[in-house]
Amino acid sequence: MLMTACASTKERNSTGPFVIQQQGSFMVGGTTSSEPGKFDLTNALKPQGQTFHGDHAYAFYQIPPKARKYPLVFLHGAAESKKTWESTPDGREGFQTIFLRRGFGVYLLDQPRRGEAGKSTVTATSTPTPDEQFWFTQFRIGNYPNYFDGSQFPKDTASLEQFFRQMTPNTGAFDANVVSNACSRLFDRIGEGILITHSQGGGIGWFTAIKNPNVKAVIAYEPFSSFVFPAGELPNPIQSASLFGELKGVEIPVEDFNKLTKIPIIIYYGDNIAKEPTTVWNKDHWRAGLEMAKIWAATINKHGGNATVVHLPEIGIKGNTHFPFSDLNNLQIADLMAKFLKEKKLD
């Protein structure tokens, strides 16, 4: 059984050639502002009469021949870019190429005010801040400098360096409405598809699905914050040793909430999350997230929806960090996602 699984994983992890029908990139969504007055060609650095386009998302897409029905749209989390879904820190293929090989059209987004979509309608200052040992710990690679036992993060220093360097700052404050507007505009442009989110992107996933019926399913890896509840059904905040404090839900109109009950939703969390409240802040941060996710899924299902929370260690998959899709076992994680799509007849 184990050997069969390994062989099949190896086969899927082909390093051989693959075919692309079409690839490219574009900007989508955003706003335009104009400075009053008339543009003066002889005084062209004056703002009068000039425009500023900002707050769009950037998308890089690749479509294989005879692509499956629904393309996959991938949205990164806080302090990350579309790099999240490309090569892993140790240089293996990420979900971008894994799912392209499996016949899906793949769109990778940089959200507004991040990465290639840096033109922001609000001013921002980015300052070099020594905080990488915090992120190592917050993202549950381990309790710095120690890796968790059996961690699925590669333990060589070059991989850790790649991981630290792939973070990238905001060029404008995170704004869930701005980001979900751009994501919704993407689904206007490409039509029906599946939205896959990570971390802070989780909330954007719910808001985008509320805004756009072209979102046929949401797959969320380790969402945190912005769990939305119908007015009057907000759960109590979850107390936590998290450095970000207690975790609250977000109240929205029930008509909006109900839109989330029309599509399949699956949420995955990795390992080393506390089962009971603890003072170990990283494990407790994610305990709060996982608990809130379970309350949230139960609320979705109570309203007739179809939401599932998968805590990976409970199905025997151990050692995953906050980035299961780029961990050492990411082909196994991809298999789970493919299985979900198949079960929901979305592949």
Next chain:
Amino acid sequence: MLMTACASTKERNSTGPFVIQQQGSFMVGGTTSSEPGKFDLTNALKPQGQTFHGDHAYAFYQIPPKARKYPLVFLHGAAESKKTWESTPDGREGFQTIFLRRGFGVYLLDQPRRGEAGKSTVTATSTPTPDEQFWFTQFRIGNYPNYFDGSQFPKDTASLEQFFRQMTPNTGAFDANVVSNACSRLFDRIGEGILITHSQGGGIGWFTAIKNPNVKAVIAYEPFSSFVFPAGELPNPIQSASLFGELKGVEIPVEDFNKLTKIPIIIYYGDNIAKEPTTVWNKDHWRAGLEMAKIWAATINKHGGNATVVHLPEIGIKGNTHFPFSDLNNLQIADLMAKFLKEKKLD
């Protein structure tokens, strides 16, 4: 003759499938700083003992099967990202995919402090600035709001919007040494290859080729500023109506300059550049650039080098903007580049 050319262009612009052997992305180069002290796991937001990795470049690469000997490394210019080389503003294939289809390995860079490589070791503030009509004019699409007669920029509003949105701010001041260090580290990693630059990236091209003998040729589209000359051979600054003022060369040690005489270099400029000094600032800005490029190439060749300046209208190619590689005739521009590589036995 014309029909033959058209047919062959169409053939090359296949929209059919193509094969990729390998693709992925990584961060390269950069520096690491550490805050003195010891990381305190129980006080993990304090900087003591934490690190900051910054000033790396980001590279996205695609390698076709049986790739040609030298991969092509593409570096964008000011206020741009690797998007420069991807889909054109009107959605046609850019040089990324055109040259991939022609069998070259392709690396697209985001320079340090830009795009996916946003982690900067210096603080920066980005402010939304209405300046797009200036850039339209500076980049010789036309004299806003008029397009130049026969402009190779698509004239629909959606394309112009894409063009404006693809600009993206710095997350740290432009520093030619920081950028060329990261580019040189890329050539350490990938080995020998061809460096293709745009605009402000031109200077980075010279500095990278000086730093790294793995750069086997430099192809520069509309370089401006940072033309390097041997100590004692600096030409007089070129006066210009450019909004950036007079154009000066940069003095470097002759030993460094001589390294640029060991490789083929080709420089391309588009159309609507003044032949004589004029008060039309955009046309005069690029007149200064083109004149300096010619002085520079002559200096390279006087020292035994192999540099060529191609002013596209002089070989009958009209209407090109500051972005010839994404203009409507970009397949013709690609053909020229391919011809150069073939002539120099670099393909």
